[in-house]
Amino acid sequence: MGIVSNPKRSLNELGLSAPIHYVQTDAAINVGNSGGPLINLDGEVVGINAMKLANSDGVSFAVPAIYVEEFLQGVDKQIATGSKVGYPRRRFVGLAYYLLDDEAKRQDPDYASLECGAVVHSVTVGSPAHFCGIEPGDVITKINGQQVNSTTNVQKALHDTTKDTLELEISRHGRQFKVSLKFGDQ
Structure with a gap:
């Protein structure tokens, strides 16, 4: 029980x-x-x-x-x-994340200087996130030029069907870089 x-x-x-x-x-x-x-x-x-x-x-x-x-x-x-049975395909990125918060900043000195972002918890091997080089511990600070300060920012970008690619700004161990992530389907 x-x-x-x-x-x-x-x-x-x-x-x-x-x-x-x-x-x-x-x-x-x-x-x-x-x-x-x-x-x-x-x-x-x-x-x-x-x-x-x-x-x-x-x-x-x-x-x-x-x-x-x-x-x-x-x-x-x-x-x-007699319709085709199924449901709409979902866009697939292949990562799990959580929002950067004060606790994460206290636990990892690499995060202390960041204002906000999405901390990558895990990356699915063979996924679009894996192929573009995202790693666990990376912090996604911007998506398509927009600062990531809530899950709403991330969800809007994922559901924007006008784009096939996400332009991500990443912070890894204090180093900043950009990657392009092309969507897959699941």
């Missing part, structure tokens, strides 16, 4: 693009067991376990069952009408 600590958690402040709210829980979610049901004490499925917060024990997220139901109803309609 566990606890649902927030039934409508927005993931924007964690640097994730999510059009929905998630159920925040302390259910143990690890590689290999995401995708399983989150069940209440009455045996009802209330969500689908989706992810856990990196570097954290006991903070996990589930997609609320209502969204799963809506998605499946949409698939049923597509099948019934």
